[in-house]
Amino acid sequence: MDERGTRFTRLYDEYHRRVLAYALTHAEPHTAEDIAGETFLIAWRRLDEVNDPALPWLLAVARNLLHKQRDRGRRGRDLAARVRALASSGDLAAWDVAEHVVERETALAAVAALPERDLEVLALVNWHGLDTRQAARVMRCSGAAFAVRLHRARRRLARALEAAGDTPAAGDAADGSARASRPAAAPVAGKAAR
Incomplete structure (x- = not known):
């Protein structure tokens, strides 16, 4: 060869x-x-x-x-449906944020409430393990712009978790003091994805 x-x-x-x-x-x-x-x-x-x-x-x-x-609107609806399907199938190795963050139903409700753009930003960093610079290349934006998107996505996730009824973990995620409070499926999914 x-x-x-x-x-x-x-x-x-x-x-x-x-x-x-x-x-x-x-x-x-x-x-x-x-x-x-x-x-x-x-x-x-x-x-x-x-x-x-x-x-x-x-x-x-x-x-x-x-x-x-696929068009953007359809992808957003399909992604939320796949997250729900994963939760009900028992095959959560790919994305089981509930076992790492909060109770399953609360986490899934919070994730489903996020816009698709936020889900992608969070997945690139937390699931695929990319750093900000690498993820910015995937999203075709500057590192600073991606960092802002990531910060905002985390903040929206914290608010969604709080709205879904998990105030303590959401508070930790909102002030950035506890990284485990955001959907960090990387330890499980990262190994499964490799």
Whole structure:
């Protein structure tokens, strides 16, 4: 195998599951598999443009493909339905914020109340483990703009948790003193996504 093939194989082996996990947060399983496959097809064609670390570049490609696939309004409704379906199916390894934050129903109600943009910002940092700079590349904005979006998303989540009836944890999240109070599924989902 040539150097290009070796580099692509290493890229695929390291990141395919994480790209697929990202796509699964936005699409049905069969669509997510197509998105992940197309993401790596684009990566193969544009391999010279893929920088280290490659995950932000790959997630940006997957995100663009998802945007082409579905209109924004429908995606928001579908995402809330998938969160509810995950909670009822018992397969919460992908996104069980309830076990890490608050009681399941309260957390799900708070998450479902968030706009899709907030969900994506929180997922990039807390689930996919990207830092602010990397997540900003995925969202195609500056690091400062992403930091503001993240701060606002966390604040809206804290208010949603408080409105759903979990005042103590929401208060912690609102003042930023307890990072465990936001939907930090990264320890569980991060391992599952890799």
